[in-house]
Every structure is written in structure tokens, then in C-alpha cells.
Amino acid sequence: MSDRLKLVVFDCDGTLIDSQHMIAAAMSHAFTKHEMEPLPREQVLSIVGLSLDEAIATLVPHVEAPKRDELTLAYKDAFFELRKRADLVEPLFEGARAALEGLYAIDHVLMGVATGKSQRGLRHALEAHGLGRYFMTLQTADDAPSKPHPEMLRRAIREAGVEPADTVLVGDTTYDMEMARAAGAYALGVDWGYHEVDTLRRAGAGKVLTHFDELLPALDRLWAAETPTG
CATH class of the missing domain: 3.40.50.1000 (HAD superfamily/HAD-like)
Incomplete structure (x- = not known):
């Protein structure tokens, strides 16, 4: 060598x-908070690796930017709260x-x-x-x-x-x-x-x-x- x-x-x-369980759960929380149908787990996991803004834009390209920004913030909030749950580990x-x-x-x-x-x-x-x-x-x-x-x-x-x-x-x-x-x-x-x-x-x-x-x-x-x- x-x-x-x-x-x-x-x-x-x-x-x-x-991190799949945490990511999928946080994304589901974010969509539900904004009265949107949560996406299939496989679709959510397909964007892991992108920055959060880019990931949201890839998942819902038809949604206008202000709404995507709200989803991004909701995801961050949900992820922070989910870290406190013993049943969701990374x-x-x-x-x-x-x-x-x-x-x-x-x-x-x-x-x-x-x-x-x-x-x-x-x-x-x-x-x-x-x-x-x-x-x-x-x-x-x-x-x-x-x-x-x-x-x-x-x-x-x-x-x-x-x-x-x-x-x-x-x-x-x-x-x-x-x-x-x-x-x-x-x-x-x-x-x-x-x-x-x-x-x-x-x-x-x-x-x-x-x-x-x-x-x-x-x-x-x-x-x-x-x-x-x-």
C-alpha cells in the first residue's frame, strides 16, 4: 500500500x-400536519442523501415553493421531537x-x-x-x-x-x-x-x-x- x-x-x-425509520416517520408527520397524504415509504427513502430542501422539492415538485418551505420546517420539527422517542432509534x-x-x-x-x-x-x-x-x-x-x-x-x-x-x-x-x-x-x-x-x-x-x-x-x-x- x-x-x-x-x-x-x-x-x-x-x-x-x-436512519430510515426516523426519516420516514418525520416525513409522514410533516405531510400529515399540512393535510397532505403521506408518501409511500420507498419513495421517501429514495431521496435520502439529498439536502432537505432538495429532497422535499424532489418528492413534491408540483407543490409551490412556500408550501415546500412549510413542509421542510415541519419535517425539522418532527425529527427533533421524534429523537426523544425510545421506539425510534438510529x-x-x-x-x-x-x-x-x-x-x-x-x-x-x-x-x-x-x-x-x-x-x-x-x-x-x-x-x-x-x-x-x-x-x-x-x-x-x-x-x-x-x-x-x-x-x-x-x-x-x-x-x-x-x-x-x-x-x-x-x-x-x-x-x-x-x-x-x-x-x-x-x-x-x-x-x-x-x-x-x-x-x-x-x-x-x-x-x-x-x-x-x-x-x-x-x-x-x-x-x-x-x-x-x-
Whole structure:
């Protein structure tokens, strides 16, 4: 493995943390509050990864902007309240903590997060799971345009002081894969999130993981292939 500095950036919802129950419940509350029929769960989960404003606009493009703004605020309020409920949890995906520990132990590997969450939402999620110490850069919808625009990842790359070619984005949606490719990074998909494997591959995933145990070996192979031999 090359000892050149590397950066691994993770999506949050659907990649590190299983947020589907909270997201679906908050969206249902928001629609119900405004006397709108809640959308099917699969449709709601399809927009996970986008910034909230962009997600609402994608879900209800026919609704005028002021009403969409009201839905956005209602979602935020509902999400805040739902965090207090013991029956709605956001667990880490199996193997996530061990994978982060393994990468954290490698001197020339830095880690970050790029997510459609707000900074407040992301920091709350990381604090809840004790993950904050792993990441040197946190990029959110507060800081850059929504995925798949590459600026969020470009900011992470600049903060880490690495090259795009030495950067890997790990995510579960086509928005993640497209963002990585647009930023010149390697796109690594996961199959336990909210978009189908075939769509991840079509969006540019170089590989799709089936379990977090596969992450470090996949990175080893990727980085070894970049190292000249002989």
C-alpha cells in the first residue's frame, strides 16, 4: 500500500447509520400536519442523501415553493421531537464501528463525512454514537450545494490536503456515486442502504460492498493497485 496520504469520506444516513425509520416517520408527520397524504415509504427513502430542501422539492415538485418551505420546517420539527422517542432509534450498521477503528489506526488515512444532514443534525448523530473523533472533516448541506453536486466532497478534499485521486467516497445512493465521480474521487457503494445495487453501478460505483467487513480489504486492493512495482 502506498504511504501517500489518503482520504475516505463516508455518507451518513444509509451508510454509517440506519436512519430510515426516523426519516420516514418525520416525513409522514410533516405531510400529515399540512393535510397532505403521506408518501409511500420507498419513495421517501429514495431521496435520502439529498439536502432537505432538495429532497422535499424532489418528492413534491408540483407543490409551490412556500408550501415546500412549510413542509421542510415541519419535517425539522418532527425529527427533533421524534429523537426523544425510545421506539425510534438510529443504529449503526453492523460492522461500521470496527471498520472506522481499522481505518483510524492507519497513520496515512484520514476520514470525513459528507451528508445531506445539517451540521447540527450530523454532530448530534455522531455524538450519539461516539463517532466524532474519527473524522477530521464534516461536510453538510449547510456548507455546499446538495449532492450530487461535487462541492461538498471537494471541500473535504481541500481540508484534508489530499488529491482527488487519493480520495474514496463510501455511500449508498446514486447521489453519492455521482458526486464522487464529478469530484475525481473513487466511488465505493454499499448494498445495505436505500438505493439498488444496479443503480449504484450505473451511477459509477467502482465496487459495491455487501458488508462493512469488506471495506478495508477493498481499500487495500485499490491502493495496492496504485503502487508501482518492480
